[in-house]
Amino acid sequence: MFKKKITAAVLAVSVSLLASVSAVVAAAERYTLDPAHTTVAFMIDHIGFAKTLGWFTDVSGSFSFDEQTNTVSDMTIDVATASVNTANDARDKHVKSKDFLSVKKHPQMTFTAQSATIDDTGAGEITGELSLLGTTQPLVLSVQLNKADKYPFGHKRFTLGVSASAELDRSEYGMTYGVANALVGDAVQLIIETEAIQDK
Secondary structure (H helix, E strand, C coil): CHHHHHHHHHHHHHHHHHHHHHHHHHCEEEEEEEEEEEEEEEEEEECCCEEEEEEECCEEEEEEEECCCCEEEEEEEEEEHHHEECCCHHHHHHHHCCCCCCCCCCCEEEEEEEEEEECCCCEEEEEEEEEECCEEEEEEEEEEEEEEEECCCCCCCEEEEEEEEEEEEHHHHCCCCCCCCCCEEEEEEEEEEEEEEECC
16 A cells, blocks of 8 residues: 555656656747848958948748747758849859859858857857858857747737847858958858747
């Protein structure tokens, strides 16, 4: 009888723990970047005179976010390199060439990250990897969660507003055109602005 009581107690505790773990796992919701409200842009030095601004018009991605723990996980952002736009047709053609993005050979660049935590102010760093031109290198995104709330119109789903930035040396990915003679800077500033919508 005593053994049965112990066994029942152990089972009850086990079920309780499993329920708690399931609740924690379920707390992480999946979010998808809204293409109409997502910008991935970059700035790069041009001969030391000024920085050139460009952006990509074809971006997709998703990630999981746990509001209870402020944890970001399983993030993937895909960028179609041929969608680059610098507001100049001739320059766009050059940027798409093998001197820079080599879009025919490498049509996509991808950022992935497994886990990160933001603080109570919404600020944090997401350490992941950027794959570009067939090379993968570590990349750290500085992020700011601007707002987390139900959207006021349209889809009316819970939405996260996020700003992020990073800096990389393009030569680390084998993109060396114009670096040695300082015609085009090596350092590239990345700017990301997005609204991520909670999946149904």
